[in-house]
Amino acid sequence: IDEEKLKKAGKLARRLHAADLADLIERLSYEQRAQLLDVLRDSFDAEVLPYLDETVRDEVVELLGPETVGRAIAELDSDDAIAIIEDLDEGEKEAILAAVDPADRALLEEGLTFPEYSAGRLMQRELVAVPSHWTVGQTIDFMRTNPNLPDDFYEIFIVDPRFKPVGVLSLGRLLHNKRPVRLRDIMSGDFVRLQAETPQDEVAYLFRQYGLVSAPVVNESGRLLGRVTVDDVVDIVDEEAEEDILRLGGVSESDLQSNVLATVRQRMPWLLVNLGAAILATRVIALFEGTIEEIVALAVLMPIVASMGGNAGTQTMTVMVRALAMRELSVSNAWRVVGKELLVGLLNGVVMATLIGMVAGLWFSPLIGAVIAAAMICNLITAGLMGTLVPLTLQKCKVDPAVASAVFLTTITDVMGFFAFLGLATAVLL
Amino acid sequence: IDEEKLKKAGKLARRLHAADLADLIERLSYEQRAQLLDVLRDSFDAEVLPYLDETVRDEVVELLGPETVGRAIAELDSDDAIAIIEDLDEGEKEAILAAVDPADRALLEEGLTFPEYSAGRLMQRELVAVPSHWTVGQTIDFMRTNPNLPDDFYEIFIVDPRFKPVGVLSLGRLLHNKRPVRLRDIMSGDFVRLQAETPQDEVAYLFRQYGLVSAPVVNESGRLLGRVTVDDVVDIVDEEAEEDILRLGGVSESDLQSNVLATVRQRMPWLLVNLGAAILATRVIALFEGTIEEIVALAVLMPIVASMGGNAGTQTMTVMVRALAMRELSVSNAWRVVGKELLVGLLNGVVMATLIGMVAGLWFSPLIGAVIAAAMICNLITAGLMGTLVPLTLQKCKVDPAVASAVFLTTITDVMGFFAFLGLATAVLL
Numbered sequence: 010i011d012e013e014k015l016k017k018a019g020k021l022a023r024r025l026h027a028a029d030l031a032d033l034i035e036r037l038s039y040e041q042r043a044q045l046l047d048v049l050r051d052s053f054d055a056e057v058l059p060y061l062d063e064t065v066r067d068e069v070v071e072l073l074g075p076e077t078v079g080r081a082i083a084e085l086d087s088d089d090a091i092a093i094i095e096d097l098d099e100g101e102k103e104a105i106l107a108a109v110d111p112a113d114r115a116l117l118e119e120g121l122t123f124p125e126y127s128a129g130r131l132m133q134r135e136l137v138a139v140p141s142h143w144t145v146g147q148t149i150d151f152m153r154t155n156p157n158l159p160d161d162f163y164e165i166f167i168v169d170p171r172f173k174p175v176g177v178l179s180l181g182r183l184l185h186n187k188r189p190v191r192l193r194d195i196m197s198g199d200f201v202r203l204q205a206e207t208p209q210d211e212v213a214y215l216f217r218q219y220g221l222v223s224a225p226v227v228n229e230s231g232r233l234l235g236r237v238t239v240d241d242v243v244d245i246v247d248e249e250a251e252e253d254i255l256r257l258g259g260v261s262e263s264d265l266q267s268n269v270l271a272t273v274r275q276r277m278p279w280l281l282v283n284l285g286a287a288i289l290a291t292r293v294i295a296l297f298e299g300t301i302e303e304i305v306a307l308a309v310l311m312p313i314v315a316s317m318g319g320n321a322g323t324q325t326m327t328v329m330v331r332a333l334a335m336r337e338l339s340v341s342n343a344w345r346v347v348g349k350e351l352l353v354g355l356l357n358g359v360v361m362a363t364l365i366g367m368v369a370g371l372w373f374s375p376l377i378g379a380v381i382a383a384a385m386i387c388n389l390i391t392a393g394l395m396g397t398l399v400p401l402t403l404q405k406c407k408v409d410p411a412v413a414s415a416v417f418l419t420t421i422t423d424v425m426g427f428f429a430f431l432g433l434a435t436a437v438l439l
Numbered sequence: 440i441d442e443e444k445l446k447k448a449g450k451l452a453r454r455l456h457a458a459d460l461a462d463l464i465e466r467l468s469y470e471q472r473a474q475l476l477d478v479l480r481d482s483f484d485a486e487v488l489p490y491l492d493e494t495v496r497d498e499v500v501e502l503l504g505p506e507t508v509g510r511a512i513a514e515l516d517s518d519d520a521i522a523i524i525e526d527l528d529e530g531e532k533e534a535i536l537a538a539v540d541p542a543d544r545a546l547l548e549e550g551l552t553f554p555e556y557s558a559g560r561l562m563q564r565e566l567v568a569v570p571s572h573w574t575v576g577q578t579i580d581f582m583r584t585n586p587n588l589p590d591d592f593y594e595i596f597i598v599d600p601r602f603k604p605v606g607v608l609s610l611g612r613l614l615h616n617k618r619p620v621r622l623r624d625i626m627s628g629d630f631v632r633l634q635a636e637t638p639q640d641e642v643a644y645l646f647r648q649y650g651l652v653s654a655p656v657v658n659e660s661g662r663l664l665g666r667v668t669v670d671d672v673v674d675i676v677d678e679e680a681e682e683d684i685l686r687l688g689g690v691s692e693s694d695l696q697s698n699v700l701a702t703v704r705q706r707m708p709w710l711l712v713n714l715g716a717a718i719l720a721t722r723v724i725a726l727f728e729g730t731i732e733e734i735v736a737l738a739v740l741m742p743i744v745a746s747m748g749g750n751a752g753t754q755t756m757t758v759m760v761r762a763l764a765m766r767e768l769s770v771s772n773a774w775r776v777v778g779k780e781l782l783v784g785l786l787n788g789v790v791m792a793t794l795i796g797m798v799a800g801l802w803f804s805p806l807i808g809a810v811i812a813a814a815m816i817c818n819l820i821t822a823g824l825m826g827t828l829v830p831l832t833l834q835k836c837k838v839d840p841a842v843a844s845a846v847f848l849t850t851i852t853d854v855m856g857f858f859a860f861l862g863l864a865t866a867v868l869l
Contacts, residue, residue, distance in 0.1 A: 028648045036772050062767075149579075152614045161652065162611045163593040180610035181592045184582045217677070218458045220670050222591065239669050240650050243676055247647070250680030251761060254687065258757025259750060265762045269779055273786045276754050280787055283750045284794060287743040294739045301731075301738050308731050308738035309724045312745065312853070313717040320689060320713045324706050327688025331681060332695045337492075342466050349699055356703045357710055364714060423742070 019048035031060030034069065035266065046072045055081035059089040063096050064266040070097060070105075079108025082117075086160070087134040088241060091120040095130065128212050129205030131245070132226040132235030135159035138166045139192065141175060146188030164223050166233060167196045174202060174225040174233045202227050205234055209245050214336060216242040253334055256411040257327065259283075282416050290315070290423035297431035300439060306373040307434050310381055314430045317361055318388035318422030325350050325396025326418050330410045333400060347397045354393025358386035380437055384430035391425045392418075449478035461490030464499065465696065476502045485511035489519040493526050494696040500527060500535075509538025512547075516590070517564040518671060521550040525560065558642050559635030561675070562656040562665030565589035568596045569622065571605060576618030594653050596663060597626045604632060604655040604663045632657050635664055639675050644766060646672040683764055686841035687757065689713070712846050720745070720853035727861035730869060736803045737864050740811055744860045747791055748818035748852030755780050755826025756848050760840045763830060777827045784823025788816035810867055814860035821855045822848075 022030055022045065034042055034057070042065075046053075050073060058081060061069060070078050070093075082090045082105060094102055094117060106114050116134055123129025136159060139148055148165065152158060165183065167176035176196030186195050201215050203226045215221065216239060223238045255263060259279040264272045294301075294311070301308050329346070332338040338346065362382035370378025399417045400410035452460055452475065464472055464487070472495075476483075480503060488511060491499060500508050500523075512520045512535060524532055524547060536544050546564055553559025566589060569578055578595065582588060595613065597606035606626030616625050631645050633656045645651065646669060653668045685693060689709040694702045724731075724741070731738050759776070762768040768776065792812035800808025829847045830840035 026649060028650070035767070036769060038775075149614055152611075153617060158611065158615055160611070161609060163652070179591060180614065181582075181588065181590070184579055184610065184614075185588055187583060217673055219456060220458070222593070222670065239673065240652065243647055243669065243673055246673055246676050247680070247765075250677070250684070251765075254680065254684050254761055255757055257684065258687065259754045260757055263758065263761065265758055265767055265776065269782045269786070272779065272783045276751070276783070276787060277790065279754065280747065280751060280791060281794075284743070284747060284791060287746045288795075288798060290746075291739050291743055294742070298735050298739065302735050305728050305732050305738075308735075308741075309721050309728065311738075312724070312742060312857075313714070313721055315742065316717045316720075316849075316853075317710065317714060321706070321710060324689045324709065327685055327690055328693065328695055331684055331693065335677075335681075337465070337695060339466060345468075346695065349702065352699045353702045353706070356699070357706060360707065361710060361714060364711075365718075368718060419746075423746075 015044055015048055018045060022049060023052060023054075027054050027056035028060045030054065031057045035062055035065050039068070042068065043072055050077055053077055053081060055084040058082075058093050059085065062263075062266045066093065066096065070101060075101065075104035076108050079105045083109050083113055087116055087120060087235070088131055090117055091130055095121060095125065123205050124208075126209045127205060128203040128207040128209070128226045128237055129234070131209060131212065131237050131241050132203075132205070133159065133238065134235045135162075136166060136225075136233075136236045137162055138168045138172070138174075138233055141167045141169070141191070141193040141196065143192050144188060145183060145186045145190045145192070145195075148183065148192060149188070161238070162223070162236075163238075164236075166225050166236070167192050168233055171231075172233050173231045174200075174227065176200070177223075177225070179222070200224070202231075203237060204229075210249055212237055213242050213245045213249060217246070249334070253330065253411045256409065257330065257415060259415065279416075286416055286420040286423070289420060290427060293424050293427045294431065297427075297435055300431055300435045304377075304434065304438060306377055307431060310369055310373075310377070311427055311430050313365060314381060314384045314388050315423045315426030317365075317385060318392045318426045319419045321354065321357060321389050322392035322396040322418045322422045323415065325353075325393055326400055326414050329397055329400040330414060333404050333410055338401075343397075343401055347394070347401075350393040350397045351390060352393075354390040354396075355386070357393075358389030361389060362386045376438060377434075380433045381430060384426070384433055387429040388422060388426045392422050395421045445474060445478050448475060452479060453482060453484075457484050457486035458490045460484065461487045465492055465495050469498070472498065473502055480507055483507055483511060485514040488512075488523050489515065492693075492696045496523065496526065500531060505531065505534035506538050509535045513539050513543055517546055517550065517665070518561055520547055521560055525551060525555065553635050554638075556639045557635060558633040558637040558639070558656045558667055559664070561639060561642065561667050561671050562633075562635070563589065563668065564665045565592075566596060566655075566663075566666045567592055568598045568602070568604075568663055571597045571599070571621070571623040571626065573622050574618060575613060575616045575620045575622070575625075578613065578622060579618070591668075592653070592666075593668075594666075596655050596666070597622050598663055601661075602663050603661045604630075604657065606630070607653075607655070609652070630654070632661075633667060634659075640679055642667060643672050643675045643679060647676070679764070683760065683841045686839065687760065687845060689845065709846075716846055716850040716853070719850060720857060723854050723857045724861065727857075727865055730861055730865045734807075734864065734868060736807055737861060740799055740803075740807070741857055741860050743795060744811060744814045744818050745853045745856030747795075747815060748822045748856045749849045751784060751787060751819050752822035752826040752848045752852045753845065755783075755823055756830055756844050759827055759830040760844060763834050763840055768831075773827075773831055777824070777831075780823040780827045781820060782823075784820045784826075785816070787823075788819030791819065792816045806868060807864070810863045811860060814856070814863055817859040818852060818856045822852050825851050 164177050164179050166174050169175050176198045177200045178196045182195060201224050203224050205226055205228055223236050225233055226235045226237060228234050261275050264275050362385040365385055366378040366382030369381045395418055400414045403410040403413055594607050594609050596604050599605050606628045607630045608626040612625060631654050633654050635656055635658055653666050655663050656665045656667060658664050691705050694705050792815040795815055796808040796812030799811045825848055830844045833840040833843055
């Protein structure tokens with residue numbers, strides 16, 4: 010592309026909202042990205058970085074170089090800065106931290122000491138904390154004259170002399186009271202405190218459960234460190250749901266932006282596990298080679314029983330995995346759900362059995378129809394039972410049910426499907 | 440349960456946060472629920488209702504009766520009230536609206552005229568709107584003396600004389616300025632306006648894309664009607680992700696709380712479609728009955744090729760469905776992704792083919808190993824191609840790719856798997 014056009018593109022790009030510019034950068038090819046960033050380098054908007062997908066961000070950070078990135082990071086809120094730095098490799102991390110001024114660097118380095126995906130990593134350090142003996146008027150005056158106020162905040166935190174949070178107060182409530190009123194009389198003392206180590210899915214759960222807008226984060230000794238705000242939680246909810254969707258689909262990470270080799274590497278383990286499971290299921294078929302040799306119709310029909318079991322089981326499993334992730338399922342109602350799914354499996358089994366029984370009866374023989382119908386009922390009951398028990402068991406063993414349920418479940422329904430159908434056929438037809 | 444214990448339970452329950460009480464109610468059996476609500480009726484906390492799952496809420500509304508519910512609804516914010524009423528059937532709706540006082544009723548009835556799942560249904564009517572010529576001091580005084588202020592708000596809206604929004608101002612920013620400053624000089628005039636008809640997934644997209652905290656909702660003529668806040672968006676993001684997860688798993692709605700018959704009815708359509716697809720795939724096998732009669736080993740091995748195709752295709756499809764839902768995929772990068780997935784399919788195919796070729800070669804014969812290896816490569820390439828094209832095509836036809844992709848895809852990979860394996864075997868081995 011020629012110079013002229015590129016300059017124009019740069020001008021247009023600079024007028025975009027950071028989020029839209031990030032989308033644009035993601036959609037460009039590598040060469041186009043490099044060219045555009047070259048034009049934008051000197052006036053690069055730091056806010057673009059948090060909006061970029063991780064893979065693309067790595068590229069952009071490399072293209073911009075540590076100095077530009079260091080400058081950009083200093084402009085960002087501390088939570089966004091941490092989110093960007095934590096994903097970089099060690100060398101880049103050091104080069105960029107070296108370009109940040111010492112006070113900011115210390116905060117960033119402290120942030121990085123908290124575990125990944127914890128409240129400590131999510132929190133913003135910028136907040137407003139005042140003592141409980143202050144009045145509404147004092148607080149408003151303090152905010153009016155303090156130049157270091159965060160850009161966006163919706164609640165102020167009330168702290169004791171050791172900087173432990175003792176209350177929160179929404180700005181709306183603050184403004185609704187007269188100047189001489191003391192904060193301790195209007196603050197809410199009953200609020201959620203997050204530990205810096207609290208994992209992010211727990212944070213998301215608490216925000217959702219109690220409809221929070223922001224929450225204070227404290228260290229082990231209860232000192233106020235920062236705050237998590239609801240807009241970060243929207244991103245976590247998204248991320249956690251994405252993780253569940255991808256894992257249920259047998260993908261470990263979103264790889265839309267990854268290159269071919271990285272994608273192959275990410276998807277291979279799951280395919281290997283499934284290959285093992287498929288070979289296991291075929292060992293069951295091999296047991297009945299003699300029967301198939303006599304009645305080839307069985308080979309034609311057998312995938313139906315297995316596949317219907319897999320589908321019905323997946324339905325149940327999906328509902329269970331989602332309910333576990335949303336914490337809607339506990340020991341007290343788990344058994345009721347298992348009982349219900351068994352019944353659902355039986356009823357669906359009877360309907361599907363009738364249909365496939367008639368089709369197979371007309372296509373081959375009534376006896377074959379009866380055998381496939383009976384096998385279908387067996388397998389859909391198995392599917393209902395295993396669709397609930399597999400995720401519950403994995404959850405109990407502290408394995409994420411979204412990752413491993415599908416492969417266990419389909420192996421079981423495949424094995425059961427082949428075994429019930431071919432076994433019954435051997436017993437009845439031979 | 441005896442009276443004494445029930446009273447104690449009621450006392451304990453009243454001390455819970457509304458969200459926790461809602462969880463408790465969801466976990467009880469029908470009889471326990473009825474007993475607990477009987478005790479709580481007179482002091483029923485309205486805030487519990489929005490937290491309940493739809494199925495359970497229907498029951499609770501019936502158990503409490505229209506009068507108690509009407510009283511409860513009058514206490515709620517308008518968006519929560521609408522969310523509860525919209526799910527009820529006509530008779531209940533009328534009975535409850537009759538118990539609400541006329542001014543509230545008019546607002547609720549207007550809310551119900553907006554399409555379901557739109558900004559109009561989500562919005563809260565309670566907001567703070569002031570003219571742009573007001574000063575910071577005037578605004579603070581107005582808020583301090585106005586008794587009808589909403590409970591939580593983070594931004595005020597600046598309106599022109601016809602009540603059209605011309606700017607937004609965060610409370611933080613308001614407090615950061617001196618009393619004589621005019622709002623028009625500090626407000627942000629560049630903000631997102633939602634139409635009342637804007638669908639909720641679009642609302643969620645805008646909040647996520649631009650990191651919004653609240654946004655004004657306007658009618659066709661641009662008049663300010665209400666506001667959507669980020670806490671509602673957390674719920675939508677959850678709902679939309681849940682919908683995608685469930686649909687990919689072949690379930691139309693979350694049915695954890697549904698009874699057996701409702702669950703059977705909800706899951707049946709998907710199972711019927713899959714039965715049809717499975718029968719279709721077996722027609723392909725039937726074409727090669729003669730070949731299977733000669734070499735039974737083919738019947739043993741053939742599910743492997745089909746199942747691996749299904750798994751690889753599901754991986755690709757999941758990434759695509761998610762990317763489409765997150766709007767990360769557009770015409771400009773779609774073809775690049777299709778090309779990448781073809782290559783990924785080829786590479787994964789080569790690895791899986793080598794493995795299964797060796798296993799089948801040792802188990803049966805080298806020639807059978809070669810046939811299954813070739814079929815595996817064919818089917819994994821098909822899986823990569825179809826895993827991208829099926830969701831893209833459905834999206835283009837305005838069908839939700841999450842609903843229908845899986846059944847199309849697995850039918851294609853089953854048919855291709857059986858056809859490639861048995862067809863090659865017929866050509867090479869007979």
